[in-house]
Amino acid sequence: MKKFLHFAFIMVSVLAAYGCTSAAASAEEYFSIGMGYFELGKYEEAEKWLNRAKLADRTMTASQYNLGRLAFERQRFNEAAVYFEDILKKDQNNVLALKAAAYTRIRTGDVDIAEKHYSRLLGIIPESADDGYNHALVLYAMGRYADAEKTLEKYLLPLLEKSEIQLLYARSQSAQNKVEAIESYSNWLNNNKNARVRYEYAQILQRNEFYARAIEEYRKAFSETTSADRNLRNEIRFALAGALMIADNESSEGFNELQTAVNEGFSGIQAVEGLLTNDKISAANKEKIRTIVYNMRLAAMSAEERQKSGN
Numbered sequence: 001m002k003k004f005l006h007f008a009f010i011m012v013s014v015l016a017a018y019g020c021t022s023a024a025a026s027a028e029e030y031f032s033i034g035m036g037y038f039e040l041g042k043y044e045e046a047e048k049w050l051n052r053a054k055l056a057d058r059t060m061t062a063s064q065y066n067l068g069r070l071a072f073e074r075q076r077f078n079e080a081a082v083y084f085e086d087i088l089k090k091d092q093n094n095v096l097a098l099k100a101a102a103y104t105r106i107r108t109g110d111v112d113i114a115e116k117h118y119s120r121l122l123g124i125i126p127e128s129a130d131d132g133y134n135h136a137l138v139l140y141a142m143g144r145y146a147d148a149e150k151t152l153e154k155y156l157l158p159l160l161e162k163s164e165i166q167l168l169y170a171r172s173q174s175a176q177n178k179v180e181a182i183e184s185y186s187n188w189l190n191n192n193k194n195a196r197v198r199y200e201y202a203q204i205l206q207r208n209e210f211y212a213r214a215i216e217e218y219r220k221a222f223s224e225t226t227s228a229d230r231n232l233r234n235e236i237r238f239a240l241a242g243a244l245m246i247a248d249n250e251s252s253e254g255f256n257e258l259q260t261a262v263n264e265g266f267s268g269i270q271a272v273e274g275l276l277t278n279d280k281i282s283a284a285n286k287e288k289i290r291t292i293v294y295n296m297r298l299a300a301m302s303a304e305e306r307q308k309s310g311n
Contacts, residue, residue, distance in 0.1 A: 027056030031063055043070050061087055068100055077107040093124055114138045129158040133165050140168060145175040163192050174204050195224035199236050211247035218243060237261035242275055249282035262292055269296050
């Protein structure tokens with residue numbers, strides 16, 4: 001209702017200024033009408049009026065920016081990016097257009113372009129933690145994990161306050177196999193609960209040969225999953241099996257865990273075969289693992305044959 005009244009007020013203002021039979025309204029009024037329709041969610045009408053407004057120099061940039069917003073709202077991300085980047089051709093330091101173009105390029109999958117926009121943006125407003133986080137997110141997606149970590153370290157206070165920044169920091173360190181990731185994950189898990197993240201924490205512990213702690217965290221992660229998380233549960237159970245067989249190669253507990261994972265749907269044959277190359281797993285367990293691999297291959301072949309026959 002408030003949006004409608006605001007829009008009605010805009011229309012009354014236009015009519016009062018120009019009269020019902022007057023000549024065409026000014027670009028500013030076109031812009032106001034367009035934004036009124038935007039607020040009401042009437043995007044086609046908004047686009048029509050903003051396109052009229054952008055023909056005038058005074059309202060060109062604002063109209064282009066909001067046409068970009070309209071395109072983004074309608075998930076026409078490539079079109080939105082063109083609007084924002086057209087503004088940057090005339091005004092390369094336009095902060096609003098840089099933010100919008102950078103974020104839109106994430107949605108189009110053009111992370112290289114997004115990274116360039118964020119680099120320029122943070123050169124203008126280096127104190128922006130939100131944009132710094134988005135920049136780090138793009139760097140992480142590009143596989144530039146050290147750069148992502150370095151970017152996040154510029155925002156130490158938000159790092160302590162915002163869980164998403166703290167988690168990206170931990171993941172950037174983990175991707176570089178840094179032992180510091182252990183503390184970063186631990187700090188995140190002190191204030192948050194997520195089975196996937198705890199699973200990642202257990203993996204970094206195992207990579208650094210803290211097997212007892214890794215096993216404990218795998219078990220906690222598994223307990224935090226639900227029956228709907230079937231794939232994740234199987235992944236965790238498989239990882240737990242491997243850690244158990246490495247930590248105590250005389251015990252049958254790890255193999256039993258592996259067999260349970262396979263029985264419950266774990267189908268990563270190559271991952272199971274990978275256990276055979278681990279020198280820390282006993283010969284006795286490897287022999288039993290070969291049996292599992294053989295049975296998994298037979299099951300896969302049978303499933304393929306059934307699929308071909310249409311049964």
